[in-house]
Amino acid sequence: MSKRRQRSALDGFTERLLAAAVPADLREPFVGDLVEEADISIAPERGVWRARLWLWGQVLGSLPALLRRRDRTEGAMDMRLWKLIVVPMVLLAVAQAWDSGVFDASPVVMGMVLVAIALPVAAVLLTARLEIYVAALVLGFLLLLTARIVSPEPLPELFLVLVPFAVLGLLTGLQRRKESGQSGRARS
Amino acid sequence: MTKSDRLGVFEQLILLALVRLGTNAYGMTIRREIESRTGQSTSLGAVYITLDRLERKGYVRSHDGSPAAERQWRARRFFQIEPPGEHALIQALDAVDRMRAGVPRAGRLSPAPEVSG
Numbered sequence: 001m002s003k004r005r006q007r008s009a010l011d012g013f014t015e016r017l018l019a020a021a022v023p024a025d026l027r028e029p030f031v032g033d034l035v036e037e038a039d040i041s042i043a044p045e046r047g048v049w050r051a052r053l054w055l056w057g058q059v060l061g062s063l064p065a066l067l068r069r070r071d072r073t074e075g076a077m078d079m080r081l082w083k084l085i086v087v088p089m090v091l092l093a094v095a096q097a098w099d100s101g102v103f104d105a106s107p108v109v110m111g112m113v114l115v116a117i118a119l120p121v122a123a124v125l126l127t128a129r130l131e132i133y134v135a136a137l138v139l140g141f142l143l144l145l146t147a148r149i150v151s152p153e154p155l156p157e158l159f160l161v162l163v164p165f166a167v168l169g170l171l172t173g174l175q176r177r178k179e180s181g182q183s184g185r186a187r188s
Numbered sequence: 189m190t191k192s193d194r195l196g197v198f199e200q201l202i203l204l205a206l207v208r209l210g211t212n213a214y215g216m217t218i219r220r221e222i223e224s225r226t227g228q229s230t231s232l233g234a235v236y237i238t239l240d241r242l243e244r245k246g247y248v249r250s251h252d253g254s255p256a257a258e259r260q261w262r263a264r265r266f267f268q269i270e271p272p273g274e275h276a277l278i279q280a281l282d283a284v285d286r287m288r289a290g291v292p293r294a295g296r297l298s299p300a301p302e303v304s305g
Contacts, residue, residue, distance in 0.1 A: 003189065008260065010260070026236050026240070026264075028252075028262045028263055029215055029234060029236075029252070029262070029263065029264060029265035030233070030236055031262060032214065032256070032259035032260070032262030032263065032264060033214065033215035033216040033219075033232055033259075033264075034232060034264065035214055035259050035260050036258055036259045037216045037219075037220075037257075040258050040260065043253035058231055058232050058233075058244075061233065061234075062231045062232055062233020062234065062236075063233065064232045064233075065231070065234055065237045066233045066236075066237065068237075069237050069240065
């Protein structure tokens with residue numbers, strides 16, 4: 001095995017990269033095809049290094065499409081639920097911002113609060129990944145914190161702006177945990 | 189026929205490769221078939237993503253073979269065209285044939301100049 005691996009065009013780094021980037025259901029046939037073509041067809045004729053270059057070209061050319069496919073199928077948030085509640089959530093957040101006196105504050109503070117509301121919405125629309133959504137929420141929270149500090153007005157209960165988004169993130173996380181527990185039990 | 193039923197050019201190439209390769213159609217052979225016949229370099233990822241889309245439409249089906257030593261004990265995934273895929277492919281090729289009828293071959297698309305005398 002070790003001799004075969006030494007002569008293979010697929011090195012450990014590329015294998016780990018592929019394991020991270022290729023959707024789980026495509027991983028075995030996809031990596032197997034790359035190995036077969038590089039090691040059996042290209043390496044004997046043109047050498048292992050040319051085979052490695054070819055393999056890297058294939059990996060780089062394939063990554064964008066594979067990552068898009070992985071984001072759609074693995075770790076994606078439930079877009080049906082999201083589409084149903086996104087408009088009421090944004091309206092609720094804007095109403096809370098209004099109630100906190102954000103629209104009477106300076107344009108900079110108002111801008112920060114509006115960006116804090118837009119961040120989680122944009123994160124879901126662009127990636128649908130829970131990790132990115134949570135990162136956007138944290139960034140939004142920091143923006144609200146900054147707005148609260150720099151604003152001369154008190155802006156009461158400003159953090160309630162992000163509560164509906166945080167609840168959705170929590171529910172999605174719990175659902176994910178439940179699903180991964182079920183699939184783990186099914187595998188065992 | 190809805191918009192989602194229409195086949196793109198690459199989808200047509202993939203389905204034609206499946207027809208040509210028969211029982212030996214898997215990622216590597218499909219990619220090589222398209223590359224060698226069209227002269228266009230093709231990424232394996234694009235082949236797999238397109239096959240995945242065609243499978244979800246019900247146009248192809250797949251089954252996994254046995255793990256093979258030359259693939260470091262990874263299995264091949266073989267693909268086969270299904271009747272709805274054949275139907276969609278025939279419709280797409282017929283549409284191209286109808287559009288091409290009467291048009292000179294590429295490289296001579298503009299009408300030939302008239303020769304006087």
